[in-house]
Amino acid sequence: MIRIGIDVGGTNTDAVIMDGARVIAGVKSSTTADVMSGVVNALKAVLDASAMKAADIDVVMIGTTHFTNAVVQRRDLAPTAAVRLGLPATASLPPMVDWPEDLKAVIGNHVFMAHGGNEFDGRPISALDEDELRGIAAEIRARGIRSIAVTSVFSPVSGEAERRAGEIFAEAVPGAHVTLSSEIGRIGILERENAAIMNACLRDLSAHVIAAFRAAIAESGIAGRFYLTQNDGTLMDAAFAEKFPVLTFASGPTNSMRGAAFLSGVADAIVVDIGGTTSDVGSLYKGFPRQATMAVEVGGVRTNFRMPDVFSIGLGGGSHVVDEGGDVRIGPASVGYRLVTEALIFGGATLTTSDIVAAAGRAGFGDRSKVAHLAPEFLDRARKKMMAMLEDCVERSRLSPEPLPVIVVGGGSILVDGPIGSLQVIKPDHFAVANAVGAAIAQVSGEVDRVYSLSGASRDEALSDARRRATEAAIAAGAAADTIEIVDVEDVPLSYLPGNATRIRVKAVGELDVR
Amino acid sequence: MSAEKGYVLTEADLLPLSIGAALLGTGGGGNPYYGMLRLRELMRNGAAIRILPLDALPDDAMVGTVGSIGAPVIGIEKPPEGRETYRAMRAVEEACGVKMAGLIAAEIGGANAMSPMIAAVHAGLPVIDGDGMGRAFPEVQMSTFSIYGGREGLAAMADDKGNVVVVRKAVSGRWMERFLRSVVVDMGAGAGAAGAPMPMSFLREAAIPATVTQAIEIGRTVLEARAGRRNVIERVVDKTRGKLFFTGKIVDVRRELKGGFVRGEAVVSGIDACSGSEARIAIQNENLVLWIDGQAKITVPDLIMNLELDTGEPITTEMLRYGQRVAVIGMPAHRLLKTPKALEVVGPAAFGYPELTFEPLGAER
Numbered sequence: 001m002i003r004i005g006i007d008v009g010g011t012n013t014d015a016v017i018m019d020g021a022r023v024i025a026g027v028k029s030s031t032t033a034d035v036m037s038g039v040v041n042a043l044k045a046v047l048d049a050s051a052m053k054a055a056d057i058d059v060v061m062i063g064t065t066h067f068t069n070a071v072v073q074r075r076d077l078a079p080t081a082a083v084r085l086g087l088p089a090t091a092s093l094p095p096m097v098d099w100p101e102d103l104k105a106v107i108g109n110h111v112f113m114a115h116g117g118n119e120f121d122g123r124p125i126s127a128l129d130e131d132e133l134r135g136i137a138a139e140i141r142a143r144g145i146r147s148i149a150v151t152s153v154f155s156p157v158s159g160e161a162e163r164r165a166g167e168i169f170a171e172a173v174p175g176a177h178v179t180l181s182s183e184i185g186r187i188g189i190l191e192r193e194n195a196a197i198m199n200a201c202l203r204d205l206s207a208h209v210i211a212a213f214r215a216a217i218a219e220s221g222i223a224g225r226f227y228l229t230q231n232d233g234t235l236m237d238a239a240f241a242e243k244f245p246v247l248t249f250a251s252g253p254t255n256s257m258r259g260a261a262f263l264s265g266v267a268d269a270i271v272v273d274i275g276g277t278t279s280d281v282g283s284l285y286k287g288f289p290r291q292a293t294m295a296v297e298v299g300g301v302r303t304n305f306r307m308p309d310v311f312s313i314g315l316g317g318g319s320h321v322v323d324e325g326g327d328v329r330i331g332p333a334s335v336g337y338r339l340v341t342e343a344l345i346f347g348g349a350t351l352t353t354s355d356i357v358a359a360a361g362r363a364g365f366g367d368r369s370k371v372a373h374l375a376p377e378f379l380d381r382a383r384k385k386m387m388a389m390l391e392d393c394v395e396r397s398r399l400s401p402e403p404l405p406v407i408v409v410g411g412g413s414i415l416v417d418g419p420i421g422s423l424q425v426i427k428p429d430h431f432a433v434a435n436a437v438g439a440a441i442a443q444v445s446g447e448v449d450r451v452y453s454l455s456g457a458s459r460d461e462a463l464s465d466a467r468r469r470a471t472e473a474a475i476a477a478g479a480a481a482d483t484i485e486i487v488d489v490e491d492v493p494l495s496y497l498p499g500n501a502t503r504i505r506v507k508a509v510g511e512l513d514v515r
Numbered sequence: 516m517s518a519e520k521g522y523v524l525t526e527a528d529l530l531p532l533s534i535g536a537a538l539l540g541t542g543g544g545g546n547p548y549y550g551m552l553r554l555r556e557l558m559r560n561g562a563a564i565r566i567l568p569l570d571a572l573p574d575d576a577m578v579g580t581v582g583s584i585g586a587p588v589i590g591i592e593k594p595p596e597g598r599e600t601y602r603a604m605r606a607v608e609e610a611c612g613v614k615m616a617g618l619i620a621a622e623i624g625g626a627n628a629m630s631p632m633i634a635a636v637h638a639g640l641p642v643i644d645g646d647g648m649g650r651a652f653p654e655v656q657m658s659t660f661s662i663y664g665g666r667e668g669l670a671a672m673a674d675d676k677g678n679v680v681v682v683r684k685a686v687s688g689r690w691m692e693r694f695l696r697s698v699v700v701d702m703g704a705g706a707g708a709a710g711a712p713m714p715m716s717f718l719r720e721a722a723i724p725a726t727v728t729q730a731i732e733i734g735r736t737v738l739e740a741r742a743g744r745r746n747v748i749e750r751v752v753d754k755t756r757g758k759l760f761f762t763g764k765i766v767d768v769r770r771e772l773k774g775g776f777v778r779g780e781a782v783v784s785g786i787d788a789c790s791g792s793e794a795r796i797a798i799q800n801e802n803l804v805l806w807i808d809g810q811a812k813i814t815v816p817d818l819i820m821n822l823e824l825d826t827g828e829p830i831t832t833e834m835l836r837y838g839q840r841v842a843v844i845g846m847p848a849h850r851l852l853k854t855p856k857a858l859e860v861v862g863p864a865a866f867g868y869p870e871l872t873f874e875p876l877g878a879e880r
Binding site: 086087088089090091092093094097098117119120123125126153154187188189190395396397398451492501503 | 549552553556586588589591592593594595596597633675676677703704764770833838840
C-alpha cells in the first residue's frame, strides 16, 4: 500500500510518501490561506521528491488544525441551535452556560431545553415529547438556523432519545445538519454538549474544507481514497470527517507522537517534539499518546475530548539565550521562523539555542565562525540548562518507573545531545516530518464508555461486553476485523451506589481495511 | 436579621470558593465546578446571597442543613433541576412545623459548600458562615451537628421530578444514612436532601465557625499566588496554618469497591527534599491516613490535602493517577472534631484503622 501523509499546520504543511512501513520521501512546504493550494503544493513536492506517479497512490491521510483554529479565532462558525433533552432535570445549567461570551455571540445564543433523557440505569427521566420538539424545530427554522446540536442526559448509556429527536429535526428543518452528542463524547454532559455544539457550528466550514482537500487531491491526479486524522491518532473517512470536524481537534501533537513511535519502532516511550518555539512532551503507551484525564479547553470551552496529555515548555531551536552570570535563561521568547535571519550563525543579532549547538559543531547549518567568540564555560552551562529543562518535563511525563526511552522529533531535535537524565535518547530518521508520518500510519478505532451495574452481571461479563462493543465500533469505522486490538481498558468503580456500579471505558484499534 | 452583619457574596467570590471548597474536601466531596456555575447563573439573574456570622441570629432562630447526595458521576451527567434542596427543605419545615431562619452547610468540603447558597436563593434566606465538618466526610452522621446531638432523626429528600420523601424518624445517624442511600438510588442516584433545623444557640456551640469565609480566602490565596507566579504550596500552607508533609510523584494507585465506598491507597515516591522517602495515603472517598516511610503522620479527622505541585490545584481521590506530582499538606482539624465523642465517629477506628491512635497535628485553628 502506497500512502501519503499530510500535516497541515498553522505555518508548515508537511508531506510524506510511504510504501508500507518505509518512508520514501518527506517534504516541508508553506501552509496557504486558501488551504487548497498549500495541499496541492505539498502533494506535488512530495511526489517529485519520491519520483512516484500520482496514480501509484492508494490513500491520502490528512491531519489539520484548520477547525481548531476556526474556533480559537472565532471565524467561519455557523449560527447553531443547542437542544438539550432532560427536563425537568438539568434546568439549573442550560446549554453553553460556561462558554466565553464572545464565542456565544458569534454562534448566537440559541438554547432550547426539552423533555426526554435517561437515568444512569437507562430508565427515562421523562417521556420524549415529540410535539414539544416539533415546536422547537419550527422556531429553529424561523430563525434561519441549519446547524443543530442535540444532547440528551446519559445518552452514552442510552442514545434513543437523541436519535429520535434528530430524526424530527432533520424532517422539520430542511437542509439541517444535526449533531448528536452521543456520537462524539463521553459521560459528562456539559463537556459532551459543548463538543456537539462546536461540531455543529463547524459543519458549514467542514463541507468547504473537505471539498478543498478533495479538489486538491483530484488536481494532483490522485485517485485513491482520503482520510482525516482524529485527536486520538486514528482515521475517519472524508464523509465522516465532514460530519464530525470537531474530532480533528489536537490531531497535530497526536500525529507527531504516533509518527515518533512508528519511525523509532518503540511503542512505549516518552516523546519530545522540539519545534522553533516550544517543546511538547507526552508519553506513548502501546504506540498511542496517553490521554489527558482532566477537562481540556478549546478556545475557552471545556470539552472532554480524547486529547493527548502534552506538556509544553518554551524551549525550541529559536529560543533566546541570555547569560545571567550564574544562571542561563532560555526562552520562552523565540525568534521562531525568523531563525534563518536573526540567529548569530545566520548573521543576525540574537543569541539562540541553535547558536549554542552550532558553536559545539553539532548543528550542521549556519556559519560557525560567527559564534567562535562564545566561551566554552558558558556554552557548557547553556547546554546543561537545555538538558535540565528537557529532563524536568520528561520526568513529568513519565507514567511508570520503568526506564523508558525518549524519542526526539521535530525540527529542533538538534538541541538534544546525549541521554536525557538517565534515559536513552532515540532520534529516528525523518524526525523533522514525524507529524506527517503519524498521519500516514493512522489506524481506525472504536470506543465505548458506559456505566454497568455489577449486581446483575459479573465484572468480567461487563468488561467483555464493553470489549465487544468497542470492537464492533472499530469495524464500523473501517478497521480490518483480524487486526483489531484492545489498547485501553479503564474501569472506575462509582462510589455511593449500592449494586456495585462501575464505569467502563474500552478502546479498540485496527489497521485500515483497504480491501 | 441585623443588616450590618456578614456580607453579600459576589460573582468574584465564586471561583475562590470553589477552589477552597475542593481543597477542604481533602480529596472527596465532589467537584464544586457545576455548583459554581449554578450559583453564577443565579447571581447573573439577580440573586443576592448574604453570608452571616454565627453570632448574627438570635438563640431561638432555627437553621437547617441542605446538600446534594449521590454519586459524583450523576452530578456531572445529570445536573439538578435546581430546586431539589429547596423542596426538601420546605418538606422538613412542614414535617416539624418550624420555619427556618437560615441555612448552613453540613459539609464545606467539595460540592456541598454551594448547596445551602442555592437553596437560600430560592427560599430568600441567609447562609450561616460555618459548617458541620470543616472538611468533607462520606456520611451524614459524621458532622458535628449529629455528633453533638443537635439533630432529630428527621430528613427529607427531593428529586428533579417533584418527588419528595420524608424520613420522619431514624433512631440513629446510621439508620438515616441507610434510608437516604436506598431512596437516592431510586431517585436516579442523585437528589437534594435537607436535615432537621437546629437552634442557633446549639449551632454557636457545635458548628465549625467561619468556614465559608475560610474557603473563599484559601481559594483567593491560590489564585493570587498563581497570578503573581509565587509558590502556591507555600502560600496555602501559610494560609491554612498547615504544614507541608511530603512532595513526590504518585507511583501507584490501588482502588477497590467495598460496601458502596471506594477504598484504596496511593503510593507517593519522594522528590526534592523528600527524595528517598516513600509516602502512602489511605483513601476512601477522602484522604484518611498519611504514612511516611511506614510511620503514620496524619490521620482523620485532621485534614490531608493533595495539591498538584505546580498549580496548587486540589486533586480529588478520583483524579489520582500515576505520574502526578503532588504536595501533601496536613491541616489540623477543628477542636470540635477532636473530642473523645467526635473521635468515636470520625477518628481512625471509625474508618477501619483501629490500630492507629489519633495524634493531633499542632497549632489548632
